Amino acid sequence: MKKLILICLVLFLGTVAFATLEISRAQGGVEVTTDSILKLRAGPGTRYEDLGRIPAGTTLIAFARDEQTGWVKVEFEGKAGWVNVAFISFKGNLRALPIGDAAPPAGQAPTGGIGGATPTPPNSTGAPQNGQIESMTLYAQTDRVDYYNIVYYSDGLRIAGFYAEPRSPGKYPAVIYNRGGNRGTGALQGYEFAPFAEMGFVVAASQYRGGPGSEGADQLGGGDVNDVLALIPLLKSRGQVDPSRIAMFGSSRGALMTYIALRKLGERGSSDIKVAATTSALTDLFMWAKERPDLNGGAYLELVGATTSGNPAAFRARSATYWAGLIRVPLLIQHGDADTVVSVEQSKALGAALKRTGRSYKLIIQAFGDHGLFTHDEGYPETMKWFQQYIGRSGDNWDYYYWKDAILNAIGKLRKNW
Structure with missing residues (x-):
């Protein structure tokens, strides 16, 4: 009986801790929405492992950022990972987020994101910077x-x-x-x-x-x-x-x-x-599709990867x-x-x-x-x-x-x- 009570107590405390973590993230985080289908990365850069795809128009809470504010950390389908700021819309101040730590992938250095669109020289690892x-x-x-x-x-x-x-x-x-x-x-x-x-x-x-x-x-x-x-x-x-x-x-x-x-x-x-x-x-793009009905089955599908009815969020973002x-x-x-x-x-x-x-x-x-x-x-x-x-x-x-x-x-x- 004591063992059963102990197990229940552990489960209860774990649930409370998880809920507290989620609440703190939401309270201290920034709401972001993906502009297109986006890769969830294990770290803040394209050389990190691909953890999965986030559909366009998905709204998430960002709870950490990298030093350049080029990548932010989110949670999607139970996985915590990083997304590139260049491909999201957001409400709030990303620079107010705490800097999250992420070890570089083995033998490689991560590539940075766009950050605040300011000139940056090649970094110490030699990775090319945006605009270089x-x-x-x-x-x-x-x-x-x-x-x-x-x-x-x-x-x-x-x-x-x-x-x-x-x-x-x-x-x-x-x-x-x-x-x-x-x-x-x-x-x-x-x-x-x-x-x-x-x-x-x-x-x-x-x-x-x-x-x-x-x-x-x-x-x-x-x-x-x-x-x-x-x-x-x-x-x-x-x-x-x-x-x-x-x-x-x-x-x-x-x-x-x-x-x-x-x-x-x-x-x-x-x-x-x-x-x-x-x-x-x-x-x-919705008006243009009405002007040119061929677009939904042609260029839109080829370039955006969807039609206006299939993924309206992607077209609103554009x-x-x-x-x-x-x-x-x-x-x-x-x-x-x-x-x-x-x-x-x-x-x-x-x-x-x-x-x-x-x-x-x-x-x-x-x-x-x-x-x-x-x-x-x-x-x-x-x-x-x-x-x-x-x-x-x-x-x-x-x-x-x-x-x-x-x-x-x-x-x-x-x-x-x-």
Whole structure:
């Protein structure tokens, strides 16, 4: 009888201890939600053992973090493990979490996460950091600008991209240029961002994972957004960049990447991006599926791994109309009313959502504008006026029409070079 009482007491105390642990975690933790299917790792890095998969849209409590706040510790289906901050949304301050200890995997060193998107040199183990440049090859020069092919790191993947900087020494504003398309479709050819470069900006642009020359798989606004975020520490590591004047621009799918990147930066309390502009923005994947019914059985399934009805959380996480209030950067939205690829109604819906939340934005509907806004100089004149308003300084001349001849000459040269 005494033995039975002792066993019951042990079980009771164990239950109380477990419940207390769970309550303390919830009270001291941060609620996080996975943006896509996510691996649960045994430690804070991609070289740790894979403990399982967490479905997209799963809400968990994070109760510890690594030193860089690039990974957080959660519990899923009875297993405690680590997830990469780049692939989650969260409510609360991750940096307030206690630092959890995790021994490195045998014979290996863990790779870090994105952390706060600040420049970091290679660590003592030699593991590549997000934004670290592996190679940089000059492919063209104009009178004013050097143009480079680059390969840089993002989540341990080698990502292809482009970099352009003025040939004259000095500190310059910078812009992250986010391309449209997916995988090889719409891939950059090395001239698309020339207007920014020729007007005096340092430019960084990504082909994204799964694109030409890049490792990994395109996820249409999933983990590939980290390839955009990694360009921030890349730019900050360059001596010619004024880190107080970094902008972001995206067109079509690149606008979707811009919106998600801005949301993630806002959630982390980062002010690295001072202003942003988009054209012909892919804003709501549910609306786009109605405009193009072929997407659910095609590109959505291939890139997101689901349909809008099968995993709506994954598509909400990629659709800015659902979380417009989380975009805290002054935003210019341009869209043509004759766009047959992405309806102007998507940008109108985002504009309405931004207005409801009191965010700083401007919506311009370009009359007779197609998807490329080619009859409106691709939206550059208005974009430069918007950038001037927020990061321009005395002496800057960002009048697109003043530079237009030089820009067209540069584009012609870059096309031939390519």
